Amino acid sequence: MTQQKYILYLVTAFAVTLCFSCKGKGEEIRKMRIKSDAAIAEGTGINLKYVDSGKVTAHLRTPLLKDFSNASFPYNEFPEGVEVTFIDDQGKENVITSKYAIQYKNTNLIDLRQDVTLFTSDSVTLKAQQLYWDQTNNWIFTDQPYTLITADGSRNEGDLFDSNKDFTNFVSLNNVSKQYVKETKEEE
CATH class of the missing domain: 1.20.5 (Single alpha-helices involved in coiled-coils or other helix-helix interfaces)
Known part of the structure; x- marks a missing residue:
């Protein structure tokens, strides 16, 4: 050889x-x-529409989305803010904005931070520095100070907020409130 x-x-x-x-x-x-603490995907100029049974139920817009599905507790991060419009069966829209957000995939919990504002279709405005949205139970809560302003200008401020999405089951702590009551004449 x-x-x-x-x-x-x-x-x-x-x-x-x-x-x-x-x-x-x-x-x-x-x-x-892939670094264990690095995002596995990033997207810019995101404009997502969530559809259920042929109807748009939510519209999400964000300048930057980072996907951390590779983390031991997977999540999506919105480091440059997010705006989400929720649309109900009657076509009414509720809009929530924040300068930063995290969506935890395993728990369906969204943590909104920095100048969080929620505008409801019936002109209620909720403002806080941090607000949690439990997507599974349709529940909104925070342990931070908040301000709630209704359509007639009534205000409610407190240190803790816990409510269903319709504000019909509402719990608050250390409230300071200013309410406008319409005076009516009673019949004699």
Whole structure:
């Protein structure tokens, strides 16, 4: 056997051994390249519409979305803010905005932070620095100070807020309130 053939056999055997030792390791190699604390995907100029039974139920807009599905507790981050419009069956819209948000995938909880404002279709405005939205139970809450302003200008301020999405089951702590009451004449 010539020296060239011997080197060719040696190189071929080495290459085959190398290929077989890497078989099935592609996923492990990809995982090593992604930092454990890095987003696996990013999107800019996001404009999503959620559709249920052919009807648009929500419209999400954000300049930047980071997907951390690879984290041990997966989440989406909206570091430059988010605006979400919720549309009910009657076509009424409620809009919520914040300068920062995180959506936790396992719990369906959204953590909205920094200048959070919720405008309801019946002209109620809720303002807070942090607000949680429990998507599973349609529940809104915060343990931070908040201000609630109704259509007639009545105000409610407090240190804790806990309510269903319609504000019909409302709990608050340390309230200061200013209410406008319409005076009516009683019949004699």
